Amino acid sequence: MTDALATDGMPVDVLPTDPASGLVRPEIALPVRGSAYERADTETLERLGQVSSATACAKLHGLGIRHSFVEGPRPLKPGYRVVGSALTLQFMPQREDLAAGDEQEYVERHTALWHVLEAVRPGDVLVIQAYGSRFSGCVGDILARYFQRKGGAGMVVDGRIRDSGRIRDLGLPVWSTGVTPHYASQSELFPWAYDVPVAVGGVLCMPGDLVVADDDGPVIVPRAMADQVVASAQDHEEWEVFSRLRLDEGARLSDYYPLTPDTRGEFEAWRSAQGSAL
Known part of the structure; x- marks a missing residue:
């Protein structure tokens, strides 16, 4: 693989031509990274921490935001609660000229899935767009451990996770649509971009929006409307x-x-x- 530079100056990989497969691979720099954004301050997070997802959803409705509830993801364990700034990860449908083959799991380390974990700041909630996929294990035990060690507060996954027992033992609050033994790109999706707008459970989530999640599910609070x-x-x-x-x-x-x-x-x-x- 050859190196290129992303917009943030970080080296990324350019996928090469693969004559053996018969596919001509486009020279596209992955992962895609969105623009810089600001996270909410500690005071805002602490104040929002006293608000349930049900109340946040109701108040947003009264303020004109009709779609804030992320339908689908459920807590991995009852009693979980988290409030934090959204760090976003976008999966996209696979296309064989971009990612395929036996080495696919190893290719993942050069994708948005690995890069987004290096962007984690304390208090972040990782929000993952995966179209409710039943077969893509977006995050497993090792990645969840790394996320937690870097200060990540929780995850909202519009799709599935793997190693659910180990993740549950970590005590990391996670909401997902279910579990699977598959790794992230084993099925129909591929980690594509981070720090970009994502669609989760029918709701738009912008990087830096606020996430309020508890037993009733996750709610996305537009950052500018938090106060x-x-x-x-x-x-x-x-x-x-x-x-x-x-x-x-x-x-x-x-x-x-x-x-x-x-x-x-x-x-x-x-x-x-x-x-x-x-």
């Missing part, structure tokens, strides 16, 4: 605490969920009395 979501969600979460208390005391559902103008006033008085206890 609005937090402000709206904090009030919502607090009045739900109040409503649960009143309902547990025997109050009528229609009076406290959602709050009426009268019970809203009661809530405000209750919240004021609580002070910093919330």
Whole structure:
């Protein structure tokens, strides 16, 4: 293989012509890397960390974002929760002149799958576009361990993972559509690009967007709207605490969920009395 330079100045591989296979390989530099982007600051992440995926989804809907729930990926283990900045990885359909053959698994080390792991920063959530593939094991135990060691907070995979038992033992929060024994490019997909927009479970995720994921699933929060979501969600979460208390005391559902103008006033008085206890 010969070397070329990506836009970030990192050496990448140019796939050569392979006369033995009868395929002429195009001279294309892989992996593709998107433009630089900014991650959310620690304060924003900490504030969003108090918001459930259900509340984030509801508040985004109220703000005009209709599609934020990543449908399909489920937590590898119940109770997982993560909030972090999206680091994106895009798989694309395989084409035999670009990646095929017995050496394919070794070719992966020159792809976006390896490069994206070197781009990990503490608190990142790796968001992987894999079209819900049932056969591509996008990440396995070794890569998950490396991701975690570099400070990665969790993964949302619109596709499958391999070595699920070992990944579960790591305690790394992972959401995926299932498991498979296949390695990443063993089937119909190939790791193509990173730091690019991705489509996961019917939702657009831009690099640097915020990911909120828990037992209800992952939600993508546009980075520029994080403060609005937090402000709206904090009030919502607090009045739900109040409503649960009143309902547990025997109050009528229609009076406290959602709050009426009268019970809203009661809530405000209750919240004021609580002070910093919330």
